[in-house]
Amino acid sequence: MPCQIKIKLQPSGHAFAANENHTVLESAIDAGLTLPHGCCKGVCGACKGKILEGDADLGVCAEHALPAAERENGYALLCRARPRSNLLIEINGVEEDASIRPKEFPCRVGRLELLATDVMRVELQPLAAEPFAFRAGQYIDILLEDGQRRSFSIANAPSKTDVLELHIRRIPGGRFTPQVFEGMKPEDVLRIDGPHGSFWLREKSGRPIVMLAGGTGFAPLKGLIEHAIHIGLARPITLYWGARTAEWLYQHEIAQSWQSALPRFRYIPVISDTRPDDGWTGRRGLVHEAVLADFADLSRHEVYACGAPPMIEAARNSFTRTCGLPDDAFYSDAFTFSAMPEAKD
Numbered sequence: 001m002p003c004q005i006k007i008k009l010q011p012s013g014h015a016f017a018a019n020e021n022h023t024v025l026e027s028a029i030d031a032g033l034t035l036p037h038g039c040c041k042g043v044c045g046a047c048k049g050k051i052l053e054g055d056a057d058l059g060v061c062a063e064h065a066l067p068a069a070e071r072e073n074g075y076a077l078l079c080r081a082r083p084r085s086n087l088l089i090e091i092n093g094v095e096e097d098a099s100i101r102p103k104e105f106p107c108r109v110g111r112l113e114l115l116a117t118d119v120m121r122v123e124l125q126p127l128a129a130e131p132f133a134f135r136a137g138q139y140i141d142i143l144l145e146d147g148q149r150r151s152f153s154i155a156n157a158p159s160k161t162d163v164l165e166l167h168i169r170r171i172p173g174g175r176f177t178p179q180v181f182e183g184m185k186p187e188d189v190l191r192i193d194g195p196h197g198s199f200w201l202r203e204k205s206g207r208p209i210v211m212l213a214g215g216t217g218f219a220p221l222k223g224l225i226e227h228a229i230h231i232g233l234a235r236p237i238t239l240y241w242g243a244r245t246a247e248w249l250y251q252h253e254i255a256q257s258w259q260s261a262l263p264r265f266r267y268i269p270v271i272s273d274t275r276p277d278d279g280w281t282g283r284r285g286l287v288h289e290a291v292l293a294d295f296a297d298l299s300r301h302e303v304y305a306c307g308a309p310p311m312i313e314a315a316r317n318s319f320t321r322t323c324g325l326p327d328d329a330f331y332s333d334a335f336t337f338s339a340m341p342e343a344k345d
C-alpha cells in the first residue's frame with residue numbers, strides 16, 4: 001500500500017492527498033485541481049514549481065526545462081516529480097475544476113483532408129459512452145501500439161463534442177506522423193487519452209488578447225477563437241500566424257473569416273521566407289518580432305502562444321522583458337516532441 005502523503009500549494013492554499021507512485025500533477029488532477037502544465041513529459045517546463053518543504057524524486061527532465069542550478073534551488077517539474085514526504089510547493093495559476101478529467105478511450109478516424117503538403121486535417125469520432133468533455137485549447141495523446149504517446153492539440157471548440165479536429169504536421173522519419181499521410185484511412189480505430197494541458201482561455205480576465213501561432217500551433221488557437229465566437233467574447237483579439245511560406249497558412253481563409261464573426265478580432269499573417277518574387281504582399285519576418293513591432297506595451301494584455309519551443313521562448317523573453325507583459329499573463333503550449341536528447345535524471 002503506498003503511504004498517504006499531503007501536498008499543500010502556496011499561495012493558493014489548496015491541499016490534496018498524494019502518494020509516491022503518482023506525480024504531483026497527476027495527484028492534483030485526481031483531486032480536481034489544475035496546475036499549469038503542457039507536455040507532461042518533462043520537456044516544456046510549464047509545470048515548474050518550487051518545493052519549499054519536503055522531499056521528492058524529481059524524475060527525468062530535459063536540462064533546458066529544469067537546469068541543474070534550478071534543481072539545486074528547490075525547483076521541480078510537477079509532471080515528473082513524485083513526493084517522498086509531505087510537500088509544500090509554491091506555484092501560481094492553480095485552478096479548481098473537477099468537471100473535466102482525462103480518460104482513455106477509442107476513436108474512429110473520420111475525414112482526412114490534406115491542408116498543405118505536410119499538414120493533414122484529421123477528424124476523430126470518440127467512441128466512448130459519454131460525450132468527450134474538454135476545454136478549448138487542450139490536447140489529446142494518441143496511444144501507439146508500443147505504449148508510446150504522441151500529443152496533438154484539438155483544433156475545434158468544445159461546443160462540438162462528436163468530432164475532434166486535429167492538424168498534424170508530418171515529421172520526416174517520425175514514428176507516427178508519416179503513417180497519417182501514408183497509411184491512415186477513414187474507419188481506422190485509434191486509442192486516445194485526454195484531454196490534457198492548461199492552454200485555455202482565461203474567461204474571467206478582461207485583458208485584450210494577443211495570440212501567436214507558429215505552423216500547426218494554429219490548431220489550439222483555432223479552438224480558442226471558435227470558443228470565443230461561441231460565447232460572444234467582447235475582448236479585442238489580435239492573432240499573428242507565422243509560417244515559412246503562404247502555403248503553410250493552411251487555413252488562411254478561415255482565419256480571415258473570423259474578422260466578421262468577432263467584431264474586435266484582427267488577423268495578421270507573417271511569412272518568414274525572404275524570397276521577394278513569391279507574390280506575398282503581407283508582413284514578413286519572425287512572428288514574435290511582428291508583435292514587438294506593433295505592441296510596445298503589453299502590460300495590460302494577455303498572450304496565448306503556441307508552436308515550436310524556440311518561438312515560445314523568444315516570445316516569452318521579449319514580451320516580458322521589453323514590453324512589460326506580466327509573467328503570469330503569458331500562456332503557451334510548446335510543441336515539444338517525445339525524444340529528449342538532453343534528458344537528465
Ligand SMILES: Cc1cc2nc3c(=O)[nH]c(=O)nc-3n(C[C@H](O)[C@H](O)[C@H](O)COP(=O)(O)OP(=O)(O)OC[C@H]3O[C@@H](n4cnc5c(N)ncnc54)[C@H](O)[C@@H]3O)c2cc1C
Binds near residue numbers: 038151169171216
Ligand atoms: C502539447 C503538445 C501539443 C502538440 N500539438 C501538435 C499539433 O496540434 N500538431 C502537430 O503537428 N504537432 C503537435 N505537437 C508535436 C507532436 O506531438 C510531435 O511533432 C510528435 O512527436 C511527432 O510524432 P512522430 O512520431 O511523427 O515523430 P517522433 O518519432 O516523435 O520524432 C522523430 C524525431 O523527429 C524530430 N521531431 C519530432 N517532432 C518534431 C517537431 N514537432 N519539430 C521538430 N522536430 C521534431 C525529433 O528529432 C524526433 O526525435 C504537439 C506537441 C505537444 C507537446
